[in-house]
Amino acid sequence: MLNIELEKAVELMVKSIEEIKETEEIELIEACGRISAEDIYAPMNNPPFDRSPLDGYALIAEDTKGASRKNIKKLTVVECIFAGGYSERVLKKGEAVRIMTGAKIPKGANCVIRQENTNYGEDEVEIYEELREYSNYCFAGEDIKKEDVLIKKGQLLTYVHQGMLSSMGILKVKVKGTPRIGLIVTGDEVEIPGQQLKMGKIYDSNLHLLYSRLKEFGLKPIIAEIIGDSAERIGERISEIIQDVDLIITTGGVSVGQKDILHNVLELLNANRIFWKVNLKPGTPAMYSLYKNKPILSLSGNPFAALTTFELLGRPVLAKLSGNKNLQPKQVNGIMEDEFNKPSMRRRFIRAYFDNGKVRFLESKHSSGMLASMAGCNCLIDVHKGTKKLSKGDNINIVLI
Amino acid sequence: MLNIELEKAVELMVKSIEEIKETEEIELIEACGRISAEDIYAPMNNPPFDRSPLDGYALIAEDTKGASRKNIKKLTVVECIFAGGYSERVLKKGEAVRIMTGAKIPKGANCVIRQENTNYGEDEVEIYEELREYSNYCFAGEDIKKEDVLIKKGQLLTYVHQGMLSSMGILKVKVKGTPRIGLIVTGDEVEIPGQQLKMGKIYDSNLHLLYSRLKEFGLKPIIAEIIGDSAERIGERISEIIQDVDLIITTGGVSVGQKDILHNVLELLNANRIFWKVNLKPGTPAMYSLYKNKPILSLSGNPFAALTTFELLGRPVLAKLSGNKNLQPKQVNGIMEDEFNKPSMRRRFIRAYFDNGKVRFLESKHSSGMLASMAGCNCLIDVHKGTKKLSKGDNINIVLI
Structure with missing residues (x-):
């Protein structure tokens, strides 16, 4: 297909590929940013035992009946339990156990009195309030029940x-593999x-640019090369690596x-071109093909265009392959703080800065097509086809980058 | 100081420490997320030479005078230059050079005609339009001038x-060192x-939680340990490591x-306690001290509290130490989509989900103080002291996490 809309391009790409199947088991400490490959069930209760939520005395509620500062009840303190400790004792009527926050409540006790409502007694404690059963009593599994779905x-x-997961004693997790990406800069x-x-x-900029962006997403390319302009050489290289990668991204060589x-x-590869040219600026000549059922996304060689189309076209492909919805380009609304007076015959994306709902341009002496003008920007304004101008106060669509 | 406001706590901490001085030279490819330790000037022009912005013919503007499709001018094509190639030739009147996008414009030529306005001639080319000097002519240094401040x-x-920086041929950068952090979980x-x-x-959760969060910020702790409840042992360990770190974060043991x-x-260390207890929930008993002029931030042992106060108190400390403003907690406005009906006698922070300006709660069967209830949340609502309720449509302050 030729000259298609961005949304159509994304639809075609996403439909043409499948989430990768590989999984791997990794250390929990390395798991941040990865996608769980399975449902994870709680192997235990959390807390693992009935515990005290405060510093006080564990006791039997019935023993506090009628207690107040004017009608003090006294109990014998038979033991002291700190967090991390426990007691085999079964509490009897008339007894209390000094207990600290997080400690296991001994058997027989059915509530905990806050120490501020006692005299802090060591051998004998004065009780100044009546408690109901299970007052200040934190049950085993109150936070997480054994067999609960955790993830x-x-x-x-x-x-x-x-x-x-650490609090469940889990140290390894099974996660989805990350897409193996080959990055080829031509020219x-x-x-x-x-x-x-x-x-x-x-000097190259695209290789560093896209390599670093992919690395930010936790998707460090396994191949990253600059190859010249020989179709034979590039085709050869693609057919050499295609079995080892899940996606090839190229820059350059897509215009006419x-x-x-x-x-x-x-053509040399006999690859299946799915689309060429997307109705947007910059980066119009973006191209997408399948070769041996693997996707090849070919972006314009201009760095600003390569970057923009990577965000708009590359990220949906990565989101699908990796099963990570967070890689999708994030679209939100913003209010224009500045003017943009150029009419847009075609849909275009212009770099800007988004903060707390407001969108403005960063001052830059660099021309709009240049990479340097992207520095410090964190969004692209989606300027619809036929827009005459954007005025201060306009509600606009932006893509966060 | 005791029982101070969050803003006062942040002010005291930030005032008490200095940005770290260390710098290091690293490979450009590793530089993402680091802070430049120096101004970087452009070592060269970009583009490095006058170049063609399109596929066409380089020529002398005067030779096109009066040209149109009805008044065709003809020029002799003396050479062909592709991107990456160049010519030593000095163009003479009556001559044209076939030139491709990005190629160096030869001496003597002062404009480029777009190929669509010619007959694509190989030996002789027909010119269908009149050009002004420096039409379609991209000057050396147009994007970046030598000696410009790049960074x-x-x-x-x-x-x-x-x-x-890659486009400038720069492969190494001098960046600020990252704060060396010691993480000590007590209990x-x-x-x-x-x-x-x-x-x-x-089982521990705080060590994994804070270690991973710090790692996300590119600040992997150099020491991360669980130590019990012995003041002597903890004090000993802190005095052992204090010279090797820029900040110690502890969890647990800060209540009464x-x-x-x-x-x-x-007390054992003879450290200088700057504050204890901050007027917010959760994590009230947070404490901050200086020991041998190094900051020690001591957070509550409850994981949800530890996390919240790490975001609110820890991040400003990290931002100051590292000179990285992006580590500051990010405060924005949001519109409530849900109700929150509990009155807040004290200032409190509640976990929620922010998307495109709107804030809602994630359904969770877990109690609000629990770590599990944080999963999927990306902000904390700043509920001001004395707030009776939050209603749908209320404009609220949130902190992004």
């Missing part, structure tokens, strides 16, 4: 889940930094010119 | 900066997962009880 399959694991003019720049050449060779590459 | 000292480096009841849980004990031993620890 659902497909859940993105965060530090909160890590804390929860005879592109040289890797560190070498002397030859006449007519420029003598050296826009990605078209030739796909 | 300011203190700038948080992102993938965009990485792409920019005789706390056991590390992987061991058999003894009667009366619970027989085993709330952080007070004794600080």
Whole structure:
């Protein structure tokens, strides 16, 4: 398909691929940002035992009947239990156990009196209030019951889940594998930094840009290379690596010119081109194909365009492959704080800064197509086709990046 | 100081410490999320040479005078330059050079005609439009001028900066060191997962929770330990490690009880307690001290409280130490989508979910103080002291987490 809408492009891509099947078992401490590959059930209660929520005395509620500061009841303190300790004792009528926050409530006791409502007695304690059964009594499993579902399959694991799983004594988790990505930057003019720049050449930016962005998502590419402009060489390399990756992202060579060779590459490979050219700026000539059932997303070589289309087209592909919805581009509303006076014949995405509901442009002496103008920006304004201008106060759609 | 407001606590902490001085030189590819330790100036122009922004022919504007589809001018095509290539030739009147997007414009030429306005001639080309000097002509340094400031000292480096620096041929950057953090979880009841849980004990959650959260910020603790309830042992350990760290975070032992031993620890160390107890829930008993001029932030042992106060008190400390403003807790406004009917005698922070300006509670069967109830939440609602209820439609303050 040619010249399609962004939403159609995303639909076609997402439909053409499947979530990867691989799973791996990893240490809990490494699990942040990964996707759980299974339902995880609580192996135990939390708390694991009935415990005291405060510093006080465990006792039998009946022994406090009628107690008040004017009608003091006295109980014999038979033991003291700190958090981490416990007692085999079964409490009898007339007895109390000094107990600290988090400690296991001994058998026989059915409530805990707050120490502030006693005289803090060591051998004998004065009780100044009447308690009901199970007052200040925290039951085993009150937070998490054994067999409860702790984590659902497909859940993105965060530090909160890590804390929860640790409290269950769980140290390893089975997570989905991460998509293996091959990143190929094309262009005879592109040289890797560190070498002397030859006449007519420029240093790469796309490789660093996309590599680092992918790494931020926890998706460090397994292959990242700069290859020139030979369709044969690029095609060869793609067919060498295709079995080892779940996705290939290329930059450069997607327009129409003598050296826009990605078209030739796909022909040489006999790959299936799903679409070419998306109705948006920058990055219109983006292309998507399948080769041996693996997706190849081919972005424009202009860094600003490559970045924008990576966010808009690349992230939905990564979200689908990895089963991680959080990789989806995040769309929200914002209120314009600045003016944008250029009419937009076509849909375009312009870089801006979003903060607390408001959207403004960052001052920049750099032209809008340039990578430097992206520095500090955290969103793209979705300027709809035919928009004459954006005015201060307009409610707009933005994509967070 | 005792029982102070959150804002006062933050002010006292931030005033008591200095940004760390250490810097290190690292590979550009590792620089994402780090803070530049110096101004970085452009070592070269970008583009490094005058280049063509499109596929066409480089020529001398004067040669196109009066040209149109009805008044065709013809020029001799003397060479063809692809991106990455160049020519030593100096163009003469009557000559044109076939040139591709990104290629160096040869000397003598002062504009580029778009190929669509020619007959794509190979030896001779027909010119269908009149061009002005420097039409379709991209000057060296148009994006970035040599000696321009690319990055300011203190700038948080992102993938965009990485792409920019790569395009300048820069492969190493000098960045600020990251704060060295010691994390100490106290409590005789706390056991590390992987061991058999003894009667009366619970598995740790705070160590995993805070370790993972710090790691998310790129601040992996260099020491992370569970120590029991012996003030002597904890004090000993703190004095052993204090020279190797920039900050110690502890959890547990900050209330007032027989085993709330952080007070004794600080006394043993002769540390300077700056404040104890902050007017907020959960995590009221948070404490902050200086020992050998190093900050010790002591949080409550309840995981939900530890987490909340880490976000509210810990992050400003980390932001100051690391010189990374992005570590500051991010405060924004939101509109309540749900009701919250409990009156708040004191200021409290409740966990919720923020999306596109709206705030709602996640359904949870877990009690509000529990860690499990945090799962999936991404903000804390700042419920001001004396608030009777929060109603749907209320404009509220939230802290993003």
